[in-house]
Amino acid sequence: MTATTANIELLADAPPAEPPRPRVLLAGTVLASGAAAMMILALMGVYLELRDQVVSAGDTWLPEGANIQLTPGTMGLVTLLMSADTAAWAVWALRRYDRNHALLAIAVTELLGVAFIVGVVYGWQQLGLGIGDSTQALLIYTISGAHVAMVGAGLLFLLVMGFRAVGGQLTGRAAEGVSAAVVYWYVTIAVYAVIWYGIYVAK
Amino acid sequence: MTVTEAPRAASPAVVEPTPQAPTTGVAAVVGSGNPRMVGQLFVGTSLVFLLVAGVVGVLVGFERVDTASNDLFGDDVFRAYALHTVTGLFLVVLPLLLGLATAIVPLQVGASTIAFPRASAAAYWTYVASGALVVASFAVDGGPFGTDVAGVELFLVAMVALLASLVVAAISVGATVLALRAPGLTLRRTPLFSWSMLVAAVIWSLTLPVLAALMLLSWVDLRHGARFLGGEGGIYDRIAWVFWQPTLYAFAIPALGIVGDIVPTFARRRHVKHGAALFLIGLFGALSFGAWAQLGFSLDGSATSADFLFSGPWVVVSFAAVVPVLGLLGLWTTTSRRGSPRVGAPLLVGFLGALLVLAGVAAGAATSIDALDLDGTTWMTGQANLVLIGALTAGLAGVTFWAPKVFGKLLPDPLAGLGGMALFLGALVYALPDLASGALGQQRLVQGGGIPDADVDTAEVLNLVSAIGSIVVVLGVVAFVLALARPRGRAEVADDPWDGHTLEWATSSPPPVGNFATLPGISSEAPVYDARHATTATEAAP
Numbered sequence: 087m088t089a090t091t092a093n094i095e096l097l098a099d100a101p102p103a104e105p106p107r108p109r110v111l112l113a114g115t116v117l118a119s120g121a122a123a124m125m126i127l128a129l130m131g132v133y134l135e136l137r138d139q140v141v142s143a144g145d146t147w148l149p150e151g152a153n154i155q156l157t158p159g160t161m162g163l164v165t166l167l168m169s170a171d172t173a174a175w176a177v178w179a180l181r182r183y184d185r186n187h188a189l190l191a192i193a194v195t196e197l198l199g200v201a202f203i204v205g206v207v208y209g210w211q212q213l214g215l216g217i218g219d220s221t222q223a224l225l226i227y228t229i230s231g232a233h234v235a236m237v238g239a240g241l242l243f244l245l246v247m248g249f250r251a252v253g254g255q256l257t258g259r260a261a262e263g264v265s266a267a268v269v270y271w272y273v274t275i276a277v278y279a280v281i282w283y284g285i286y287v288a289k
Numbered sequence: 290m291t292v293t294e295a296p297r298a299a300s301p302a303v304v305e306p307t308p309q310a311p312t313t314g315v316a317a318v319v320g321s322g323n324p325r326m327v328g329q330l331f332v333g334t335s336l337v338f339l340l341v342a343g344v345v346g347v348l349v350g351f352e353r354v355d356t357a358s359n360d361l362f363g364d365d366v367f368r369a370y371a372l373h374t375v376t377g378l379f380l381v382v383l384p385l386l387l388g389l390a391t392a393i394v395p396l397q398v399g400a401s402t403i404a405f406p407r408a409s410a411a412a413y414w415t416y417v418a419s420g421a422l423v424v425a426s427f428a429v430d431g432g433p434f435g436t437d438v439a440g441v442e443l444f445l446v447a448m449v450a451l452l453a454s455l456v457v458a459a460i461s462v463g464a465t466v467l468a469l470r471a472p473g474l475t476l477r478r479t480p481l482f483s484w485s486m487l488v489a490a491v492i493w494s495l496t497l498p499v500l501a502a503l504m505l506l507s508w509v510d511l512r513h514g515a516r517f518l519g520g521e522g523g524i525y526d527r528i529a530w531v532f533w534q535p536t537l538y539a540f541a542i543p544a545l546g547i548v549g550d551i552v553p554t555f556a557r558r559r560h561v562k563h564g565a566a567l568f569l570i571g572l573f574g575a576l577s578f579g580a581w582a583q584l585g586f587s588l589d590g591s592a593t594s595a596d597f598l599f600s601g602p603w604v605v606v607s608f609a610a611v612v613p614v615l616g617l618l619g620l621w622t623t624t625s626r627r628g629s630p631r632v633g634a635p636l637l638v639g640f641l642g643a644l645l646v647l648a649g650v651a652a653g654a655a656t657s658i659d660a661l662d663l664d665g666t667t668w669m670t671g672q673a674n675l676v677l678i679g680a681l682t683a684g685l686a687g688v689t690f691w692a693p694k695v696f697g698k699l700l701p702d703p704l705a706g707l708g709g710m711a712l713f714l715g716a717l718v719y720a721l722p723d724l725a726s727g728a729l730g731q732q733r734l735v736q737g738g739g740i741p742d743a744d745v746d747t748a749e750v751l752n753l754v755s756a757i758g759s760i761v762v763v764l765g766v767v768a769f770v771l772a773l774a775r776p777r778g779r780a781e782v783a784d785d786p787w788d789g790h791t792l793e794w795a796t797s798s799p800p801p802v803g804n805f806a807t808l809p810g811i812s813s814e815a816p817v818y819d820a821r822h823a824t825t826a827t828e829a830a831p
Contacts, residue, residue, distance in 0.1 A: 110404045114464035117494050121456050124580070125498035129506060132586055136517070140588060218513035221588050228509050232502075 115266035119273035122236050126277050129229045130284050136221065137288070148289055149222055153214040159286030162205050166275045169198035173244070173268040180251060180261035188264070192248040195271070199241045206234055226285060233274075233281055240274045243267040322406035324391045325799060327413050328695055331388020331458070332688060334417055336770055338380035339681075341424060343763040345373040349734070350719075350756030354749055356731075356740055367434040370734050371525055372427045374532060374673075378540065379448075380420045382677055383455050383493075385684045386543045390462045390486040392695045393687075396793035397483045399471025399811070401803045404464035408457050415454035422447035433525035438511065441521045445508040452501040456494055463490025471792065473811030477564060480791040480814065482687070484567050485546025488574035492539045496531075499580040503527040519590040525735055526593050530583030532673045534653040535606045538577035541646045541676050544683030545570050545617055548639040551690050552621040553815070554787050555636040556628030561620050563814045569613040569620075576610045599659045607657035614647045633787070634702045638709030639686035645679030645716050652724060661728075668727025670734070671720040671755075678716040678762060682709060685769050693786055697799035698777040708768030715765050718758030722751035790815035 137147045148154060176191035210230070215223035244267040251264060318326065349369050352361045359366045395403045403409050423444060426432050431440020466479060466487040479487070507527055510518045519526065530536055549570070553560040560566060582603055585594035597603050621640070630636075652672040656663045663669070689705040692698060726748045731740040740748045785794040794817045796805050809820040 110464055110468040113467040114405055114408075114460055117460040117463050117490065118456075120491075121460070121494040121498045124495050125502045125505075128499040128502035128580065132503075132506065135586055136588055217509070218516075221517045224509060224513055224516060225506075228506055232505070 109262055111266045112262050112269065115270050119270045122239070122270075123273050123277050126229065126232050126236060127280065129225070129232060130280055133225045133229060134284055134288075136225070137284075147222065149215065149220045151214045152222065153212055154209075154226075154286060154289060155212070156286050158205060158209050158212075159282050162202050162209075163278060163282045165198050165202045165205065166278055169195045169202070170272060170275050172198065173271050176248075177261055177265050177268050180264055185251060185254070188251055189248065192244060192251070192264075195244060196241055196248075199237055199244075203234055203237060206230055229281060229285070233278060236274050236277065240267070240271045243270055322402075322410045323802065324395050324403040324406060324409060325695060327403075327406075327410050328388045328390075328392025330413050331384050331391060331416070332695070333773075334413075334420075335381050335385040335388060336766070336773070338376055338384075338420060338424075339766055340763075340770075342373055342376040342381055343759070343766060345369055346377070347756065347759045347763060349373050350752070350759040353734060353752045354756060356745055356749055356752070365434075367525070367735055368427060368430075368432055371433040371528075372424070375432075375448075375528065376424065377677060378531065379451055379455065380416075380423065382540055382681050382684070384416055384420075384458075385681065385688075386486075386489070386540075387455065387458045387462065389547075389684060389687050389691065389695070390482070390543065391458065393691050393793060394462050394465050394483045394486055395469065396694060396796065396800060396804055397480045397791050398466055398469055399474055399792045399805065399808050400465055400469035401805070403461050404469055405457075405461045409461040412454040412458035412461065415450055416458070419447045419450035419454060423451060433521070433528065435521050438521070441524065442508055442511060445504045445511070445524070448504045449501050449508075452497045452504070456497050456501075459486075459490040459493045459497075462486050463494070466490075471808055471811060474792075474816075477567070478811065478814040479567070480546075481549030481560070481563075481566055481570065482543065482546035485543045485549070485570050485574075488571055489539065489542040492542065492574050492578055495578060496536060496539055496580050500528065500531060515590070517586065517588055517590045519593070523590060523593070526584050529735070530579070533582065533669060534579065534650075534656065534672070535577045535582060535603075535610060536579035537653070537673055537676050538573065538610055538650065539579070541649075541680040541683075542570065542574050542577065543687075544642055544646055544680045545573060545614070547683045547687040547690070548621065548643045549617065550791065551635045551639045551686060553624050553628070554690075554789050555633055556625045556630045557788065558624065558628035559790070559813075559815055559818065561624045561627065566617060566620055569616045573610065573613040576606050576613070579606075595664075598664055599657065604657045608654045610650050611647075611654050614643070614650050618643060618647060634700070634705035634709060635686050635690035635787075637686075637706050638689060638712075639683050641709055641713035642679050642681075642683030642686055645675050645682060645713065647679075648717075648720075649673070649675030649677075649679055662730075663727055665732060666727035667723040667731045667733055671723030671727060674720040674723065675716060678712060678719070682712045682716070685709065685712070685766075688769070688773070690787070691793070692773075693782045693784075693798035694793050694796075694800060696773070696777075697782060699782050699786060700772040701775060704768055704772040704775075708765045708772065711761055711765030711768060713765075715758050715761030715763075719755055719762055720758070722755040722758070726751040726755075785817070788821070790818040792816060795820075 140147045172191045172195045176188050176195065179187035179191055210227070213223070213226070217224055217227045247263045247267045318330070321327065348361055349366070352359055352366055362369045391403060391409055426440050426444035426447060429440040429443070430437035432444040435441045435444070463486065466483050470479065504527070507518050507524050510516055511520060549560065549566055582597040585596055649672050652668065652675060655661060656669060656672060686709065688695065689700045692700045726740070729740065729744040729748055731748045782798045784797050792808065795809055809816045813819055
């Protein structure tokens with residue numbers, strides 16, 4: 087028996103290679119993120135269709151007294167974009183077994199997310215319209231409220247994964263949980279980019 | 290390879306965990322995350338709701354016979370129609386298919402359980418609760434066209450919860466196919482039912498949230514003065530698009546996968562061009578994404594334009610959707626012809642279901658021809674009935690086929706076959722008169738049900754025939770319920786009574802917790818078929 091044949095026989099006896107760890111949470115999160123995004127994008131679709139009708143008729147879309155400033159909306163977008171960076175930092179650190187940096191990154195992401203929600207609530211106070219005052223106000227409150235709920239869900243998801251990281255469950259190859267939360271977070275930010283353009287920029 | 294290291298002796302200090310007695314009774318049902326149990330619950334509950342939808346459908350059918358008056362329901366006829374349609378789709382067809390998938394897809398892909406077992410169980414209980422609230426809202430003068438605002442709001446909130454539960458159940462199934470396939474089972478080798486459920490999970494996850502958003506918006510609008518969605522009367526306009534092409538077709542995607550798995554098993558040969566079948570199911574799914582094809586909005590709720598009708602993309606999709614269904618039927622015919630086919634209730638019922646779907650899709654192509662002027666007529670009602678009863682029939686074929694795995698017993702073949710025949714003939718008698726009266730110009734019920742004076746008598750006869758057809762459909766369903774309710778008996782059901790091809794037939798009937806002790810090697814889309822034929826070849830060798 088030659089050495090090569092012996093090696094082949096040894097390999098034939100070896101246990102099969104371990105299958106790659108299933109990325110169940112990531113797969114589920116991608117589908118759930120798509121569903122959540124479609125819900126808010128559908129609301130934006132209604133908003134933009136009605137706005138198009140009004141503007142095409144030569145009228146002004148926002149009713150008199152409405153106060154929608156571009157600056158706070160842009161600040162919200164910048165806040166979320168910064169949080170996208172810190173979220174990526176969390177995954178990067180966990181993949182390198184660097185739990186301290188991961189926790190710092192998750193904490194900063196949470197903080198930025200909360201700051202965004204505070205900014206939206208402040209925007210509601212400054213809007214100058216009640217939800218029942220006009221169709222425009224009703225749509226703005228519904229869309230931004232639904233997005234705040236989406237952001238809240240993302241923060242909760244990231245928080246739970248952060249706690250699991252503290253427990254040492256989600257490091258190295260097993261950082262999938264945080265990756266999943268971050269994928270959801272990115273979708274949340276992308277959806278806000280559409281809202282920002284439709285409500286704050288186009289007005 | 291020689292193992293030189295002796296296994297370590299167990300430490301005497303370690304206390305073995307005391308095995309817990311398996312949970313029994315109600316706790317085993319309510320607290321179960323076992324996908325087989327959750328699947329059984331989905332299927333059973335959907336059949337209960339089917340009786341509600343069926344009975345109301347029969348009554349609405351007879352209400353339509355006299356086009357001049359509404360003797361049975363009076364002013365509530367629109368609400369009754371809405372109850373029939375909403376229940377039929379969201380409480381019957383979708384949950385039935387999801388229940389079957391919850392039980393079978395993990396087995397087909399060689400997984401020990403579903404991707405998110407607790408989420409799947411939570412989805413079921415949310416479905417039961419929200420489904421009951423949807424039906425209850427109609428009972429308190431709510432729902433679309435209701436006059437009790439609280440009842441209408443109850444309907445809207447319950448619908449959002451119901452849609453969320455269906456999406457969660459679909460995501461659990463989809464994630465199972467994406468992430469829990471056994472080693473060797475590539476997406477290219479995925480069984481057709483599992484593949485169709487993945488396609489359906491993606492399309493449903495992108496479509497149902499759009500409807501949920503509209504229900505949410507309707508609720509907010511209703512609470513704040515009904516500014517732009519037309520109040521209680523406008524709600525059905527926001528739901529109706531799911532009963533039209535192309536969205537309607539999304540609910541028939543799993544039907545194609547079910548028949549695609551049954552045909553090669555009964556033909557006793559591999560599926561001809563499995564890859565092409567995967568592509569055609571995917572194409573049908575892609576064409577069925579139709580959230581863009583719905584009624585328009587206006588600032589004061591005065592107009593609900595339908596700009597998508599007869600637009601280029603809508604016409605193209607309407608015709609293109611026929612291609613994958615025809616292609617699949619061609620592949621199944623070829624598979625049967627090249628094999629040694631035997632007849633059984635699953636094959637018969639599944640094939641009839643696929644024919645109904647084909648008839649519905651073909652009717653949809655005719656709808657998109659502007660010159661025929663079929664839009665808004667009962668032609669569309671008949672088309673929706675063909676597609677949805679086709680999906681239901683194929684779903685029940687799947688229940689019959691996989692009953693050993695889901696329920697641990699074989700359904701009586703004659704009774705299931707009889708039920709399938711009744712469903713098929715009933716669907717034809719139910720839907721074809723609607724197509725004919727639609728061609729005469731009879732409007733859909735929710736659009737007033739008007740008919741040109743010259744054709745009133747003809748339309749009323751057609752409506753009567755259609756109502757009789759609805760009774761036959763209900764009788765077909767009753768046959769299936771009886772088949773399911775028949776006691777298991779003492780005889781053990783075989784692990785693989787059909788000589789199946791895919792992994793679910795490599796385990797016991799019903800499967801144990803964890804599904805598989807060992808899996809056969811997977812080198813094609815039909816690993817059990819491969820293993821059986823390899824064994825046969827070995828035994829035949831001298």
